[in-house]
Amino acid sequence: MKSKSRYIGLALFLLIGLLPFGLALVYALLYSFGIVGIANDGFTTKFWQQVLVEDTFVQSMLYSIVISILSVVFSVGIAMLIAIKYVSKLEKPFMSFVSYLPLCMPGIVVAFFLIQILSEAGWISRLAYSIGLIDQLQSFPSLVNDSLAIGIIVAFVSVVMPFFLLLFISVYRQERLDELAHVASSLGASPLQIAIKIKIPILLHRTRMIIILYFIFLLGAYEIPLILGQESPQMISVMVVRELNQYDLTKISEGYVVAVMYTILISLLTLVVFSYHRSKTVSHA
Amino acid sequence: MSFLEIKKVGKSFGNQEIVKQLDIDLEAGKTLSILGKSGCGKTTMLKMIAGLESPDEGSIKVGGTMMNSVPPAKRGIVYLYQEDLLFPHLSVYENIAFGLRIKRMDKSFIDKEVRRMIAELQLEGHADKMPEAISGGQRQRVSFGRAIITNPLLLLLDEPFGSLDAGTRKDMQLLFTDLSATYKITSLFVTHDMKEAILMGDEIGLMREGRLKIYKSQQAFLADPDTGVANEIDFWGGLTSNKSD
Numbered sequence: 001m002k003s004k005s006r007y008i009g010l011a012l013f014l015l016i017g018l019l020p021f022g023l024a025l026v027y028a029l030l031y032s033f034g035i036v037g038i039a040n041d042g043f044t045t046k047f048w049q050q051v052l053v054e055d056t057f058v059q060s061m062l063y064s065i066v067i068s069i070l071s072v073v074f075s076v077g078i079a080m081l082i083a084i085k086y087v088s089k090l091e092k093p094f095m096s097f098v099s100y101l102p103l104c105m106p107g108i109v110v111a112f113f114l115i116q117i118l119s120e121a122g123w124i125s126r127l128a129y130s131i132g133l134i135d136q137l138q139s140f141p142s143l144v145n146d147s148l149a150i151g152i153i154v155a156f157v158s159v160v161m162p163f164f165l166l167l168f169i170s171v172y173r174q175e176r177l178d179e180l181a182h183v184a185s186s187l188g189a190s191p192l193q194i195a196i197k198i199k200i201p202i203l204l205h206r207t208r209m210i211i212i213l214y215f216i217f218l219l220g221a222y223e224i225p226l227i228l229g230q231e232s233p234q235m236i237s238v239m240v241v242r243e244l245n246q247y248d249l250t251k252i253s254e255g256y257v258v259a260v261m262y263t264i265l266i267s268l269l270t271l272v273v274f275s276y277h278r279s280k281t282v283s284h285a
Numbered sequence: 286m287s288f289l290e291i292k293k294v295g296k297s298f299g300n301q302e303i304v305k306q307l308d309i310d311l312e313a314g315k316t317l318s319i320l321g322k323s324g325c326g327k328t329t330m331l332k333m334i335a336g337l338e339s340p341d342e343g344s345i346k347v348g349g350t351m352m353n354s355v356p357p358a359k360r361g362i363v364y365l366y367q368e369d370l371l372f373p374h375l376s377v378y379e380n381i382a383f384g385l386r387i388k389r390m391d392k393s394f395i396d397k398e399v400r401r402m403i404a405e406l407q408l409e410g411h412a413d414k415m416p417e418a419i420s421g422g423q424r425q426r427v428s429f430g431r432a433i434i435t436n437p438l439l440l441l442l443d444e445p446f447g448s449l450d451a452g453t454r455k456d457m458q459l460l461f462t463d464l465s466a467t468y469k470i471t472s473l474f475v476t477h478d479m480k481e482a483i484l485m486g487d488e489i490g491l492m493r494e495g496r497l498k499i500y501k502s503q504q505a506f507l508a509d510p511d512t513g514v515a516n517e518i519d520f521w522g523g524l525t526s527n528k529s530d
Contacts, residue, residue, distance in 0.1 A: 179370055185357045186335055186364045187384040187435055197387070198372060205374040 025263060031256040039249035047253040056239070057258050061265070063233040067149050067225075068218040071156035076204075076211055078157070079164035084199050087172050090165070099169075102162040110155050111227035118143035118151060144228050151228035152235070156218055164207075164214075171206045172199075212273050216266055236262050288313035288471050289439060294343030296329055303329045305495040307343065311488065314469040318486025319497065320479060320512075326495040327475045331441045334473070335364040347438050361438040367447040369428040371416040377427050378403070378412040384435035402430045405464070422453035426460065433468055440472040447477065458484055479517065 027036065032047055034040035051057050082090070089095055117123050125140035134140055144151035172178075180202070181194045189197065204211070225235035234242065240262065243255025291309040295302065304326045311317050321327045332338040334345055336357035345352045352360055371380050379386075381402055385395045403412055406426040411419055416427070425445065432440060445461075446454045458481065465472065474485045482489055489506040490499045500506035507514050 175373065176370070179366065179368075180372060182335075182337055182357070182364065183366070183370050184372075184383070184387075186360075186362060187387060187431065188358050188361075189383075189387045190358055193387055197383075201374045202372070 025260070028256045028260050028263070031253055032260050034253060037249075037253055040253060047250075047257050051254050051257040051261070056233070057261065059233045060236050060239045060258075061262070063149075064219050064236040067152055067156070067235060068215050071153050071160065071218055072211060072215045074153065074157045075161040075164050075214075079161050079168055080200060080203055082165055083168035083172055083203070084195060087169055087178075090169055099162060099165055102158065103166075105159070107155065107159050107221070108223045108227070110158050111151075111224045114151055114155050114158075114228060115144050118154070119145075145230050147230060149229065152225050155224045155228055156221070159224070160214060160218070164211075167207055167210065168203050171203055175202050175206060177202060209273070209277055216270060219266065220262075287311060288315075288348055289473075290344075290346040291334070292344045292346075294330075294333060294340045294345060296326075296333060296338065296341050303495055304333065304340075307497055309473075309490075309497070309499065311471060311473075313348075313471050314465075315487040316465055316470075316472045316474055316485055317488045317490055317499065318474040318476060318482040319490040319492055320476060320482040321492030322477070325492045327492055328443055330492070330497070331364060331443055331473065331475060334439070335362050335441055336360050337364070361435075362441060363432040363435065363437040363439075364441045365428060365432055365443065365445050367444040369416075369421075369424040371424055371427055371431075373416055376413050376415055377408060377419065380416065380427050381430045381434055383431055388435075398434055402434050405467070406430045406460070420453075421449055422457060425449065425453075425457055429461065429464065433464055433470065436468070438471070440470050442472060442474045444475055444477060446481070454481075461485065479512075479514065483514075 030036045031040070034042060034044040034047065090099055115122065119125065120137055120140050120142060122140075122144075125134070125137050128134045128140060129137055143154075177199050180198055184194045184198050185191075220237050221235070222237040222241070225238050226241075229235055229238060233239075236258070240255055240259045243251055243258060246252060246255070287310040289309055289311040291307055294304060294307040296304040307330060309317065319327055319330075329338060333340045334352075336352065336355065340353065347360070347362065352362075372383065375383065378399055382395050382399045385398060400412075403409060406429065408419075408423060408426060408430075411423060416424055419427070428445075442461075446457050449457060461474075462485065464470065474482075476482050476485070483503060483506070486503075488499055488501055489503065490497050491506075491512055492498075498511075500509065500512075506512055
C-alpha cells in the first residue's frame, strides 16, 4: 500500500513537474534545429552556428550573471548585517510586520516605483534640481535603463533582501547564535571575531542552497530587467523573449537556441549544486 | 589562599532578588559543586561570574584580579552550558582549536595541542567529523576539550551532563575528574543531582532562593540535615533492610 502511494506520487510528479518541462525543452530543441516551425524546412545547425558566432548570447549571459551575483551579494550582505545587528529589535511585533511588508510588493510594482524615484524626471532628480544641485533635469545621472544596471540591481535588492532578512532571523534563532556567541566570547573571541568566525559562517552555511537558488532565480528574472534594463546588452530572459517575438520568423529559431542553451546551463548548475549538497549531507550523516 | 573570591554579590531583576549576598572562597585547582533546584539563581550566579550579567553589588576576584568591569572575552573564564553548543560549521578538530586560533597562536603549536587533547578525550578517528556526526557524549567531550585547551582561569559548568543518559553521564564524570586533576582546573560545577554534586566537588554548595551555603567538606555536607542527604540515606537504607527482611 505504501509503495503504491509512493508510485502514484512519483507518477504525479513526473506528469505535473517534469513532463511539461521536458516537452517544452524537446519542442525548443526541435525548433532550434529547424525540424519544426513555420519558416523551417528540415534539420539544420545554421541557427546554432549563427548564435554561437554572434557574441550576443555570451554577452547577455555574462551580463545576467554579473547582475545576479551583485544583487545576491548586496541582498545577502545587507540582510546579514541587519539580522546580526538588530535581531532582537526585529522580533518586536511592529518591526516584524514592517520587515514582512516588502515581501507583498510585486517586482513589477517595485520596478515602476524605482522609475518614479530614480529616473531623470524622477523625484530625486526633481529634488536635486529644486535645491540647485543640478542645473537641469537631464544632468541627473541615469540610474534606470542605465549601462551599469543600477536600476535592476536596486530593484532586485529591494525584492530579495527582505526575504533574506527574515530567513537569517529565523536561522539566527534556530541555530542559537546568541548562545554560541557567548561561548565564543568566553573562549576569548572579540565581537568582530564572533561575527566573522561564528555568526556569518553559520548563517551562510545553513542558507547556502537558498542563496544559490535565488541566484538562479534572478538569472532568469524577466519583469524587472524588462522595465529597468537597457537595449543592449539585455538580461538573458529579456533577450530570449525579444528573439522569440521577432517579425523575422527565422530569428525565432535563434531565440529557441538561446533558450535551450540557457536551460541546459541552468539545469547543469542546479545539478552540480544539488549533487554537492547531497554529497556533503551524506558525508556528515 | 583563595583563587576565586566572591564577596557579597547580589542581583535583582525588577523587584525580584535572584542572588543574595553571594560569598565564595575557592582555592586554585579545586571544584565547588553547587546543588540547587531550578530557578534558585544558579545560572544567574554563573553568568555574573562569566561576565554575561553584571552584579548589582559586591566584588568578583579571580587570581587576585577584580573582574567586575572586565569584559567576558578578557576574563579567562569559560562557561559551559548544559547543551554542548559546538560550532556547527566547524569539525571536531576546529571546534577544539577555536580558542587557540582566536589568540593567533602558532599553527604547529595548535596542531600539537589539539591532537593531544583529542587523544585525552578518546576522540581519535573523529577529528574531521562534523558535530552532527558524533554522539551526545562525544559532543560533550569536544565541548570540554574546547574549553580546557584554552587553559582557563576558571571553568563554569552549568549542569553539563543534564542531557546525557546514565551510562554516558558516569563516563563523563570520570573524564571530568581526570581532566580536572591533570590540568589543575578550578571550577564551579552546577548540578541538580545530589550524588553528582558529592562525587564531583571538593567543596559542596547548596543554593536555595538565591542564597548559597558552602560546605568545606563532604562530611559537613552529609552531617547537615538541611541538605536532605540523611533522608536519602534513610530511604535507600530502608529499602535495603525491607528487602533483606
